[in-house]
Amino acid sequence: MDKFLDTPVTSESNMLISCTTVIAVTVGDPSGSDPTTKTTILYNSGNTVTLTHGTVSSTNEMRDSIQDAMEEALKTSWTDVAFAYVPAKAVSAVAVA
Numbered sequence: 440m441d442k443f444l445d446t447p448v449t450s451e452s453n454m455l456i457s458c459t460t461v462i463a464v465t466v467g468d469p470s471g472s473d474p475t476t477k478t479t480i481l482y483n484s485g486n487t488v489t490l491t492h493g494t495v496s497s498t499n500e501m502r503d504s505i506q507d508a509m510e511e512a513l514k515t516s517w518t519d520v521a522f523a524y525v526p527a528k529a530v531s532a533v534a535v536a
Contacts, residue, residue, distance in 0.1 A: 440517040440520065441457060441458075441459045441520065442457075442458040442459060442509075442512045442513055442515070442519075442520060442521075442522060443455040443456060443457055443458060443512070443520060443521045443522065444456045444458060444505070444508055444509065444512060444521075444522055444524035445521040445522060445523050445524055446490075446524045446526065446530060446533070447524075447525075447526070447529075447530065448530050448531065448532065448533055449529050449530065449531045450531075454530075454533045455521060456480065456488055456490075456524075456533070457482070457488075458509040458512050458513055458522075460482050460483040460484065461480055461481070461482060461483075461509060462481045462482060462483055463480075463481045464478065464479070464480050464481075464502045464505050464506050464509075465478070465479045465480075465481060465502065466478060466498045466499065466501075466502050467479065468489050469481075469487050469489065469536070474498045475494045475495050475498060476491060476492060476493070476494055476495075477489055477490065477491055477492070478490050478492065478501040478502055478505060480505065486535065486536065487535070487536045488533060488534070488535050488536075489533070489534045489536070490505075490526075490530050490532070490533055491530065491531050491532040491533075491534070492526065492527075492528040492529060492530045492531065493528035493529045493531075494528070495527065495528055500527050500528070501526065501527050501528060503527075504526055504527035504528075505524075505526075508522065508524045508525075508526075512524075
């Protein structure tokens with residue numbers, strides 16, 4: 440069963456971000472740039488989801504927030520598909536590649 444983080448995005452509808460087949464959650468965009476305002480989720484398929492967010496004081500703050508939320512989502516019952524995620528910093532954009 441797929442699990443998703445139901446993620447609020449500033450001035451947009453919430454985005455469902457998959458918790459399934461995640462390889463890593465990394466600081467910065469896919470090239471490693473912008474470590475204080477972007478966090479990237481890497482999937483087994485080679486796809487990525489990059490979140491643009493408010494500036495973090497610790498570069499691991501958003502990464503840890505996402506990883507912890509995914510861990511909690513995956514612990515829930517198989518009938519609970521979307522897990523309400525409250526990010527450490529406001530998310531202003533989500534890019535899927």
